[in-house]
Amino acid sequence: MAREMLRQGGRSARIQAEVHRTVQELLKSMDRSEITVPMIAEKAGVTPSTIYRRWGDLSELLADVAVARMRPIADPEDTGAMASDLEAFILQYVEEMSSRVGRALLADVLGSLESDAPVKCCQYTYHHLETLRERALARGETPFDIDNAIDFVVAPIVYHILFGDRELAPDYCRALVSRFFVK
Amino acid sequence: MAREMLRQGGRSARIQAEVHRTVQELLKSMDRSEITVPMIAEKAGVTPSTIYRRWGDLSELLADVAVARMRPIADPEDTGAMASDLEAFILQYVEEMSSRVGRALLADVLGSLESDAPVKCCQYTYHHLETLRERALARGETPFDIDNAIDFVVAPIVYHILFGDRELAPDYCRALVSRFFVK
DNA sequence: ACCTAAACGCAAATTTTTAGCGTTAGCGGC
DNA sequence: GCCGCTAACGCTAAAAATTTGCGTTTAGGT
Numbered sequence: 001m002a003r004e005m006l007r008q009g010g011r012s013a014r015i016q017a018e019v020h021r022t023v024q025e026l027l028k029s030m031d032r033s034e035i036t037v038p039m040i041a042e043k044a045g046v047t048p049s050t051i052y053r054r055w056g057d058l059s060e061l062l063a064d065v066a067v068a069r070m071r072p073i074a075d076p077e078d079t080g081a082m083a084s085d086l087e088a089f090i091l092q093y094v095e096e097m098s099s100r101v102g103r104a105l106l107a108d109v110l111g112s113l114e115s116d117a118p119v120k121c122c123q124y125t126y127h128h129l130e131t132l133r134e135r136a137l138a139r140g141e142t143p144f145d146i147d148n149a150i151d152f153v154v155a156p157i158v159y160h161i162l163f164g165d166r167e168l169a170p171d172y173c174r175a176l177v178s179r180f181f182v183k
Numbered sequence: 184m185a186r187e188m189l190r191q192g193g194r195s196a197r198i199q200a201e202v203h204r205t206v207q208e209l210l211k212s213m214d215r216s217e218i219t220v221p222m223i224a225e226k227a228g229v230t231p232s233t234i235y236r237r238w239g240d241l242s243e244l245l246a247d248v249a250v251a252r253m254r255p256i257a258d259p260e261d262t263g264a265m266a267s268d269l270e271a272f273i274l275q276y277v278e279e280m281s282s283r284v285g286r287a288l289l290a291d292v293l294g295s296l297e298s299d300a301p302v303k304c305c306q307y308t309y310h311h312l313e314t315l316r317e318r319a320l321a322r323g324e325t326p327f328d329i330d331n332a333i334d335f336v337v338a339p340i341v342y343h344i345l346f347g348d349r350e351l352a353p354d355y356c357r358a359l360v361s362r363f364f365v366k
Numbered sequence: 367a368c369c370t371a372a373a374c375g376c377a378a379a380t381t382t383t384t385a386g387c388g389t390t391a392g393c394g395g396c
Numbered sequence: 397g398c399c400g401c402t403a404a405c406g407c408t409a410a411a412a413a414t415t416t417g418c419g420t421t422t423a424g425g426t
Contacts (some may be wrong), residue, residue, distance in 0.1 A: 008392095010391070010392050010393095011390080011391065011392075011404075011405075012391090012392075012403080012404060012405085015404090015405080033240075033297070036381085036382070037382075037383080038381080038382065038383095046405080046406085047405075047406055047407070048382080048383080049383085049384080049385085049405085049406075049407080049408095050404080050405060050406075052382095052383065052384075053384095053404080053405085054404080054405095057383085103296055104296070107293055107294060107296050110290055110293055110294075110345050110346075111290060111293075111294050113286055113287070113290050113347075114216070118345060118346045118347055118348075119346060119347055119348055121346065122342075122346040122348045123348075126348075147349075150339070150342070151335075151339035151342075151359070152334075152335055152339070154342070155338040155339040155341070155342035155343075156333070156334035156335070156338040156339075158338070158342055158345075159305075159333070159334075159337070159338035159341055159342065160338075162293050162301060162341075162345075163293075163301045163302060163304065163305040164296075164301055164302055165301075165302060165305045165306075165309075166330075176334070183366060191423095193422070193423055193424095194373075194374075194421085194422065194423080195372080195373060195374085195422090195423075198373085198374080219412085219413070220413075220414080221412080221413065221414095229374080229375085230374075230375050230376070231413080231414080232374085232375075232376085232377095232414085232415080232416085233373080233374060233375075235413095235414065235415075236373080236374085236415095237373080237374095240414090367426105368425100368426085369424105369425085369426080370423105370424090370425085370426100371422100371423095371424095372421105372422085372423080372424095373420105373421085373422080373423090374419105374420080374421070374422090375418105375419090375420080375421090376417105376418090376419090376420100377416100377417095377418095378415105378416085378417085379414105379415080379416075379417095380413100380414080380415065380416085381412100381413080381414065381415080382411100382412080382413065382414080383410105383411080383412065383413080384409105384410080384411070384412080385408100385409090385410080385411090386407105386408090386409085386410100387406105387407090387408095388405105388406090388407085389404105389405080389406075389407095390403105390404085390405070390406090391402100391403090391404085391405090392401105392402095392403080392404090393400105393401090393402095393403100394399105394400095394401090395398105395399085395400085395401105396397100396398085396399080396400100
């Protein structure tokens with residue numbers, strides 16, 4: 001579920017915020033597999049049935065929280081040039097997502113395939129790249145293609161994070177970016 | 184869990200096979216979100232506690248089944264040339280994985296990050312690419328680099344399957360392969 | 367053939383999830 | 397500002413799923 005709120009103010013919003021805060025709190029201190037809905041409900045001061053009715057089940061709540069956490073709070077850093085902008089963005093992305101909690105976020109988002117969490121999640125990335133692209137245009141640089149950047153820089157990184165088949169050293173990430181630009 | 188069986192014969196193996204078969208059967212007729220452990224147990228003719236003790240929980244059982252289903256039963260088709268071999272393999276991979284059940288398989292595998300399901304899963308892909316590479320070597324062709332193939336062909340495809348942000352038309356997949364070879 | 371321990375079945379205890387129903391409170395119309 | 401409508405909540409009981417203890421079966425080795 002995790003449907004759009006019909007009421008966006010007052011008690012409903014407070015509960016949403018409190019539940020989200022509680023989930024994030026719990027994720028810091030314990031593993032995702034030990035978290036239960038009644039546990040969240042108690043710490044958040046609501047009844048379990050509220051959570052079940054609003055989010056459906058635990059995985060959808062976790063996906064909802066994960067998407068909210070991944071929502072960008074600021075534009076990517078402006079380093080003065082397109083190539084270094086992309087590199088900085090990618091390095092930060094890897095920093096956040098390859099950590100234990102980052103991997104859990106990705107898994108939660110992808111765990112509820114029927115919701116729109118995955119699409120939202122990658123729209124954030126797309127939007128960031130769009131920002132970098134427009135910044136490059138404003139500077140008079142020849143901008144990169146966003147879809148290509150996703151295919152050849154972001155996708156490999158996400159793949160290796162998810163499957164855990166390779167160390168994501170900064171050098172490797174930088175190589176992905178530079179290969180993308182020389183091509 | 185989904186630990187390696189300490190006993191690989193007799194009753195234990197029969198139960199494993201029967202449970203796997205039952206899960207696959209159920210996945211064909213209903214959505215993953217409606218499947219429960221007691222339901223599987225009844226159809227498979229075992230006690231729920233057996234499943235819980237052996238696999239831990241539903242997501243790990245599903246991951247176990249998914250990995251087993253993804254285990255290659257045959258080498259990729261030999262088309263006579265490296266480029267067309269890779270293209271054929273990729274097209275078949277997309278065919279299998281972008282379907283409703285394929286996406287569910289991927290989600291199940293990635294859903295249990297703590298198990299070794301994800302690693303196993305991408306090892307299968309790696310192994311297939313290795314087969315293609317050795318085949319190319321035997322033909323006297325200049326072989327491709329497997330890691331690069333994963334980064335620039337497989338990863339983009341998996342990304343788009345998981346995030347559902349793009350139609351995976353055959354033309355697009357072919358373009359990925361051909362761009363990989365010209366680079 | 368016998369021994370040991372892994373794996374299972376059974377059933378009770380616990381926990382989680384669902385569902386009904388009355389109550390609260392956000393939001394729009396007046 | 398007051399009122400009506402109904403989404404959203406709390407509470408509780410029922411249903412379902414999960415865990416756990418204990419005795420039994422059975423694979424794998426000696």
